[in-house]
Amino acid sequence: METLQIGQTKITWLNGGVAHFDGGAMFGVVPKPLWSKKYPVNELNQIELRTDPMLIQKCGLNILLDTGLGSGKLNEKQVRNFGVKEESTVELSLQMLGLTTNDINIVIMTHMHFDHACGLTKWKDDQLISTFPNAKIITSSIEWEEMKQPNIRSRNTYWKENWEAIERQVTTFETSTLVTDGIEIHHTGGHSDGHSVVILQDGGETVVHMADLMPTHAHKNPLWVLAYDDYPIASIENKQKWLKFGETRNAWFTFYHDVFYRGIKWNDRGDPVERIERERE
Numbered sequence: 001m002e003t004l005q006i007g008q009t010k011i012t013w014l015n016g017g018v019a020h021f022d023g024g025a026m027f028g029v030v031p032k033p034l035w036s037k038k039y040p041v042n043e044l045n046q047i048e049l050r051t052d053p054m055l056i057q058k059c060g061l062n063i064l065l066d067t068g069l070g071s072g073k074l075n076e077k078q079v080r081n082f083g084v085k086e087e088s089t090v091e092l093s094l095q096m097l098g099l100t101t102n103d104i105n106i107v108i109m110t111h112m113h114f115d116h117a118c119g120l121t122k123w124k125d126d127q128l129i130s131t132f133p134n135a136k137i138i139t140s141s142i143e144w145e146e147m148k149q150p151n152i153r154s155r156n157t158y159w160k161e162n163w164e165a166i167e168r169q170v171t172t173f174e175t176s177t178l179v180t181d182g183i184e185i186h187h188t189g190g191h192s193d194g195h196s197v198v199i200l201q202d203g204g205e206t207v208v209h210m211a212d213l214m215p216t217h218a219h220k221n222p223l224w225v226l227a228y229d230d231y232p233i234a235s236i237e238n239k240q241k242w243l244k245f246g247e248t249r250n251a252w253f254t255f256y257h258d259v260f261y262r263g264i265k266w267n268d269r270g271d272p273v274e275r276i277e278r279e280r281e
Helices: 023-027 076-081 090-096 114-120 141-148 164-169 232-247
Strands: 003-006 009-013 018-022 046-050 054-058 061-065 106-108 121-124 127-130 136-140 170-173 176-180 183-187 196-202 205-209 252-254 261-266 272-277
Touching: 003 196, 003 205, 003 252, 009 196, 018 023, 023 046, 061 176, 106 176, 114 121, 127 164, 136 141, 136 164, 136 183, 141 170, 164 170, 196 232, 205 232, 232 252
Parallel strands: 061 106, 106 136, 136 170, 205 252
Antiparallel strands: 003 009, 009 054, 018 046, 054 061, 121 127, 176 183, 183 196, 196 205, 252 261, 261 272
């Protein structure tokens, strides 16, 4: 498992599963001859995407950033359509670190689309229960309301199976919130109306996690936004804002979906100067 240490904050990427989404949808209006030079595509026009949560350990807290695809949460049609080749083994990843799901204190949800939220619940004795029963689950109030009452477009990704069992654990915020010293969540909208980014600061270093505003390193161009984005102009504006925020601080930009990199530092010319590569078999 790859790690990143800034000050007293340690980040470890867990195994949340792997899917394959349509490349055209993942790059929106960008022509395929352009995006396919930066991220490989298969014969079905799909690109490989990780769904790997980040375990953030600081001040004695175990904080999970998003939760992966879960296990046994998708039916055969969904597995086929989403190109799922591997389900989540987050519990095994935690076990390798000497932890269990009971040790997670906080779960930060950047948004609650199924590929980020399926890991919130799991099956036990034919019932869905909370995967992290002792955790406070934090998401934006806008995201939480749409999760419970999706519209005609979003109901395909906001599933009751991912929220009914954890409702009592959820706490929401409006604009921004401080999780603990040096860890903040900021509502952005864009990808979804309630989408948020996460900022970590410790020891004079900064990590910017833009979630699905920048799901992979190939999405760095502010104009390269997803066809899945509900509010693409908000995505563009917030990508510009948080890219500038990070680059002026020599920040790490970290990824949930990237199959090649866990994190990258870019200089003010947009050139990568440091990388954390994902270990590939």
